[in-house]
Amino acid sequence: MLLNMKELLAAANENNFAVPAFNISSYAMFNGIMEASEEEHAPVIISIHPDELSHIGTDIIQAIRQRAYKTKIPVCIHLDHGSSFEQIMIAIQAGYTSVMIDGSSLPFEENIAVCKKVCEAAHGADVSVEGELGTIGTTDSAETENQVIIYTKPDDAAKFVEETGVDTLAIAIGTCHGLYPAGMKPELKLDLLKEIKSKVSIPLVLHGGSNNPDKEIGESVALGVNKINISSDIKAAYYMKMREVLKDGSLREPNMIEPPCIEAMKEVAYHKIRLFKADGKAARY
Numbered sequence: 001m002l003l004n005m006k007e008l009l010a011a012a013n014e015n016n017f018a019v020p021a022f023n024i025s026s027y028a029m030f031n032g033i034m035e036a037s038e039e040e041h042a043p044v045i046i047s048i049h050p051d052e053l054s055h056i057g058t059d060i061i062q063a064i065r066q067r068a069y070k071t072k073i074p075v076c077i078h079l080d081h082g083s084s085f086e087q088i089m090i091a092i093q094a095g096y097t098s099v100m101i102d103g104s105s106l107p108f109e110e111n112i113a114v115c116k117k118v119c120e121a122a123h124g125a126d127v128s129v130e131g132e133l134g135t136i137g138t139t140d141s142a143e144t145e146n147q148v149i150i151y152t153k154p155d156d157a158a159k160f161v162e163e164t165g166v167d168t169l170a171i172a173i174g175t176c177h178g179l180y181p182a183g184m185k186p187e188l189k190l191d192l193l194k195e196i197k198s199k200v201s202i203p204l205v206l207h208g209g210s211n212n213p214d215k216e217i218g219e220s221v222a223l224g225v226n227k228i229n230i231s232s233d234i235k236a237a238y239y240m241k242m243r244e245v246l247k248d249g250s251l252r253e254p255n256m257i258e259p260p261c262i263e264a265m266k267e268v269a270y271h272k273i274r275l276f277k278a279d280g281k282a283a284r285y
Helices: 005-015 027-039 050-056 059-070 085-094 108-123 154-164 190-199 214-222 232-245 254-275
Strands: 019-023 044-048 075-082 098-101 128-133 168-171 204-206 225-230
Touching: 005 019, 005 075, 005 098, 005 128, 005 168, 005 225, 019 075, 019 232, 019 254, 027 044, 027 059, 027 232, 027 254, 044 050, 050 075, 050 085, 059 075, 075 085, 085 098, 085 108, 098 108, 108 128, 108 154, 128 154, 154 168, 154 190, 190 204, 190 214, 214 225, 214 254, 225 232, 225 254, 232 254
Parallel strands: 019 044, 019 225, 044 075, 075 098, 098 128, 128 168, 168 204, 204 225
Antiparallel strands: none
């Protein structure tokens, strides 16, 4: 069943669970995530960043749509971190059912303006829109722009939602993109999450969900986060297993190399689905 993000997260918001947004960068990874979600009877968000889309091509979106139509679980196809109106239009035309416009690095009023423009275009095509307010950090020293976390202000969040018309809001409460290096200990500001949730009725999104302590992530779900992005964790599992498999220099067929990698990735996906309390929740739709 193919849904947009607004439809998908309405049930999560009402029933206090979060839907994992898994970033995929190949059709093999997509198949593995779908299998894990179907086995867990869980709704799923297939998230594809513009960089990932440039690698796999826009034609894959139609194939994902066909798979979504055939499955009994709810599926949303989401553009992760769209950075321009042009990228948003390409995604809508390709068949995404949800888009994110990331204006978080812009001044507050400019962020509102660009999100409002995207909402006006996307909503007419029944495509939902995610905005972001505040910036999360990064564990990648090569990414210098977002090294410092700018926490979301609750009153700003309320104004932002009212003026833009976004369907979901990504907030900054202490997560970072990527896997945390040794010695770096993330800490979520759960009191800030509570305050934001008290002022904003739409579903809240947590970016940088990989590698955070399970306890904190579980508490964030209980406090009202309804979508959590997972990219680094599943890719690390997939490619660590691939490096192990490729030690056998005689292997050359993808159907011999990739299945163990998919299984390793699925183990991570099972854990995230259960941690977010999304398992069995397909029955809510």
